[in-house]
Amino acid sequence: xxxxxxxxxxxxxxxxxxxxxxxxxxxxxxxxxxxxxxxxxxxxxxxxxxxxxxxxxxxxxxxxxxxxxxxxxxxxxxxxxxxxxxxxxxxxxxxxxxxxxxxxxxxxxxxxxxxxxxxxxxxxxxxxxxxxxxxx
Numbered sequence: 001x002x003x004x005x006x007x008x009x010x011x012x013x014x015x016x017x018x019x020x021x022x023x024x025x026x027x028x029x030x031x032x033x034x035x036x037x038x039x040x041x042x043x044x045x046x047x048x049x050x051x052x053x054x055x056x057x058x059x060x061x062x063x064x065x066x067x068x069x070x071x072x073x074x075x076x077x078x079x080x081x082x083x084x085x086x087x088x089x090x091x092x093x094x095x096x097x098x099x100x101x102x103x104x105x106x107x108x109x110x111x112x113x114x115x116x117x118x119x120x121x122x123x124x125x126x127x128x129x130x131x132x133x134x135x136x
Contacts, residue, residue: 028046029073033091043128044125051123054113060104060105061109063128064101067098067100067101070099082106084106085105115131117129
């Protein structure tokens with residue numbers, strides 16, 4: 001099953017803590033990302049404006065965030081979080097001009113796409129808000 005959402009929400013909010021990763025600086029890239037298991041929020045920052053698209057996939061349940069015109073330098077970067085509802089974070093180059101972030105959820109977390117809120121603080125700063133419970 002595949003659901004897809006185009007994202008254009010631009011609202012204000014604060015910075016998030018938790019799992020944090022800073023990536024090597026480069027043009028048109030993901031500059032940093034973090035996961036806050038207390039707030040159950042994933043955030044990322046790019047060094048250039050981007051308008052991501054998001055899909056919720058199953059088997060295992062995961063959120064796929066595509067980033068047009070963004071380059072991911074390393075072939076595949078994976079962080080095992082096993083915190084809150086998130087099991088792993090993966091970054092990779094899906095296509096030559098499309099970076100991708102994959103958030104793999106814990107097996108017991110089964111949200112609907114409508115439960116997940118990916119919103120832009122700016123066109124460079126994005127937050128995915130996840131409900132604390134995700135039952136279908």
